[in-house]
Amino acid sequence: MSEEKAADARLGEALRELWAAIRVQHPDLPEASPVVAGPKARTGGFLLGSLTARHRENPLREGAEATLVALLHEAAHLTAERLGEQDTSNRGHFHNQIFRRHAESLGLAVAEDDPTKRGGGRRGWARLTLPPATAQRYATPVRDLEAALQTYPAPAQDTPPPRGYxxxxxxxxxxxxxxxxxxxxxxxxxxxxxxxxxxxxxxxx
Known part of the structure; x- marks a missing residue:
């Protein structure tokens, strides 16, 4: 097995273990787990197997805890879908009180987006952080994911922008x-x- 494939395998296994740990706490979530796949992995992204990957950001770039937040975020949407509830509007950008309730039940701290503040937007209850108790609950799989990230190949260098930019x-x-x-x-x-x-x-x- 090449070094690149071995790194993919380690990272994929760590992601699957993290999703499995989330499902231990919340068994109604689907068994489909995050997988590393193709070019997206090379830029630090991740796919969610047969789940719907709604997130354009690449949480793996920010580390294991950011990835945990992204997976819990996705789990909140999946919970709403399973219950037939509408937790977003505006093409999925605005997160309502239903999303907030499910995200909090999964262990996230949820704050409302404030368009009056610098950098604020109109995404509703979409500012998510990881409370210490939740971080502790998933400490082992998060630590394993962080270790896998440390050995993962760095993204390829981007082509320099044209002169003048x-x-x-x-x-x-x-x-x-x-x-x-x-x-x-x-x-x-x-x-x-x-x-x-x-x-x-x-x-x-």
Whole structure:
């Protein structure tokens, strides 16, 4: 087995173990588990097997705990689907009180998006964080995932932008921008809620 395939296997197994640990706590969730797949894996992304991957951000870039948050986020949507409840609107961008209830039941701390604050948007109850108790509950599979990430090949270098432009990026995308635009502090991404800057993603918090 090549080094790349071995790294894929380790990462895939760690993701499956994390999803299995979530299902131990919440057995009504489907058995389909996260898998590493193809080019998305090379850029730090993940797929959710037969589940619906709704997230454009690549949580693996941010580490194991961010990936746990993303999986619990997905689990909240899956719970609403199983119960026949509508937990989002505006093409899935706005997260309502139904989503909030399910996300909290899965162990996430949920705050409402505030469009009046810098970097705020109109995504409803979509600001998710991991409370210490939830982090402790999944400490072992999260630690195993972090170890797998440490041995995972770094993403390939992007092609340099054309002359006269600079590369700016966030958690989920890379763009080219005029130097004057990049110097103004970056462009806000409504998907991952970070600013695209020439130094990488900057949190809106």
């Amino acid at each position: 600079v590369k700016i990026w966030c958690q989920c995308r890379t763009l080219r921008a005029a130097p004057s635009e990049a110097a103004r502090g970056g462009v806000f991404c409504t998907h991952c809620e970070h600013y695209l800057t020439a130094d990488g993603p900057v949190s809106a918090d």
